[in-house]
Amino acid sequence: MNRIKQKLQEDKKILSIYFSAGYPNLDDTVKIIQDLEKSGVDLIEIGLPFSDPLADGPTIQESSTAALNNGMNTALLFEQLKDIRKTVSIPLILMGYFNPVLQYGVEEFCSRCEEIGIDGLILPDLPLDVYKEEYKTTFDKHGLINVFLITPQTSDERIKAIDDASEGFIYMVSSASTTGAKQGFGTEQSDYFERIAKMNLKNPQIVGFGISNSDTFDQATKSAKGAIIGSAFIKYLTANGVDNIGAFVKQIR
C-alpha cells in the first residue's frame, strides 16, 4: 500500500513539512529528510525549485532561487534521493511546477520517482482535466498519488470533482493567497474549514498556507486531518541552519 494512504489511516493529526530541495545548501536534502522523520513529522514535501513559482510568496521564491543558484536541478535531486529508502520510511511527496517535469519527460519522471520510492506528487499548475486525460494512467502505473488543491473560492461542484479524482488527500489552501502571505486564521477560515468538513469528502484534507506555529496548526487540524508548514520552516532554516531541525518541529506539537 502507498505510504501516504497508510499514514492517513493512523489515528492522529498529520504534520507535513515542505522545504525547497537544495536550500540552504545544495547537499542538505537527505539530512533534512532524515531529521524531519526523526523529529516525528508524518509527511514530507520536497520542493523541486522553479525559476517562476507563481503561486508562491517571497519566502519560497527566495529559497527556490537560492536552490537554483546552488545548482539544484531535477536530475541532481533524483541522484541525491536514490538511496533515501535505505534510511527513511516516511511518506515523501515531490512538489513543484509542471514545466520542469514536462521537460524531464512525464513518463521518465514518474518512473524515477517509483524507483526512488516517492509516494506522490503535487503539481499545482497541472490542471485536473489535463491530468485525467493525459497523465493519470502514467501516475497510476508508477504508484504515484497526485494531490490536488482546493481554495475557499473553489465551488462545491468542483470540490466534488476533485475529491472524485483524488486518492490520498486533498490539499486545502487556507485562504486566497500565495504561500506565506497570511498569518493566523480568522472566522473566514474557520467557516471554510467547517464548510469543507460538512461535505463529507472521501479524501481527508490537509490544510496548507498560513500555518506557522502550534496555534495555527491546532486551528487548522480541528476539523482537517492535518496541516502543512512550508514558509515558516524555510525561515527557520534560513535563520538557524540545518543542525537543529528537531527544535522547530517540537514547537509545533
Next chain:
Amino acid sequence: MKSYHADERGYYGEFGGAFIPEMLYPNCEELRQNYLSIMEEPSFKEEFNQLLKDYVGRPTPLYFAKRLSEKYNTKIYLKREDLCHTGAHKVNNTIGQILMAKKLGKNRIIAETGAGQHGVATATVCALMGIQCVVYMGEIDIARQAPNVARMKMLGAEVRPAKSGSKTLKDATNEAIRDWINNPVDTHYIIGSVVGPHPYPEMVARFQSVISQEIKSQLKEKEGRENPNYVVACVGGGSNAAGAFYHYLDTPKVGIIAVEAAGKGIDSGESAATSALGKIGIIHGSKTLLMQTRDGQITEPYSISAGLDYPGVGPMHAHLYASGRGEFISITDDGAMKAGLELCKLEGIIPAIESSHALAIFEDRKFNPDDVVVVNLSGRGDKDLQNYIDYFKL
C-alpha cells in the same frame, strides 16, 4: 477546413490551454464563461466601438508607403497603429478589457508591463473609467523606462516594482498573477498580450482583431481586394501580430510573416527569437514555445526592444510556427535600428523599435513587384528616442 483559431478549450493545435494553480481557477473560469457573451452584447459592442473611434482615434490609416515601396520594388502598406492614442496598438486591448472588467463588476485593475507601453495603456483606461489601477513592473525596467513610469503615475496608477527573479517582464507577470491569487474577487487582471491562460490569448486576439478587420476594408478601397499577398508583424508575446493576422488566419493565400527579435544574433546567447530557440513548455499558464534551460527553468531573453523580450510567445503564434502556416523571420538589433532610421528618412515616420523589426525584413526577404505587403506599424518611436540617440549617437 483546418482552423488556426483557438478551439473551445483555448487550444491552437497543441498549444494553449490553462495550466494554472487552483487558486486562479475561479478567476479564469469566471472570465472564460462570460467573455464571449459579454463581447456579443450590443451595449458592449457599441461602447467598445465608440471608444475606439472617439478616444483611440480609429480607424487608423492604411498608408501606402510610396518611397519605401520604390526602394524595395514591391507595394508596401503600413497599418498605422502608431497613431493610436497612447502611441501603440496596446490600447485596443485595454479598452476592451476595462469594459469587460466593468461588466464583470470588478473595481480594481492590475496589469504587468515590460517597457511600460501596456502599463500606460492600462493606466489610461483606468483613468478614463475612474477605476483603481496597480501596474507591476520589473525593478530593472522601472529604472530603464522612467518616462513611462512617470506617465503611469500622472494617470493615477500605482507602479509596484517586481523584485523577484530577473526583475523584468516575466517577473512583473508573475507578480501580477500573485496579486490576482491574493485578490480573487474584486480584481480583474488586464494581460497585455496574447499570452497567459485561456481565455486570455483568445480574448486579447479578438480585441486586437480590429486591426485586420480595418485592413480588409481599407485595402478593398485602395486595391480593390480585401486580401494582401502578405501581412507582416513583429512578435514578442504577439498581440499586434495576432490582431493583424486574425482575419487572415484561415485564408491560406494570404502569407503570414511573423518577425522576432534576434537580439545580438540567434546564436549569441542574447536573443529573443522564441520560435528558433524555444521548446514547448508552460509559461504563465499557457502551453507554448518558450526559452528555457534543459531542466525547464525559464531563461531571460534579450532584445534592444523592450517590447519583444518575452521568453515565450502566444500559443496562436506557436501554432502558426509549428504548423508552417506562418513564416518566421528573426531580425537583429542592428537590422531593426537601421530599418527604423530608414523609415524616418523615406516616409517621415519614427517607428517604435518593435515595429522596426517588421520593417527590417525587406532587406533580405524579396517580394514580387506587384505583391501587396501590409506591415503592421504597431507603435511610434517617441518612447525609444533615448535608444535611437544612444545607438546612432545623435
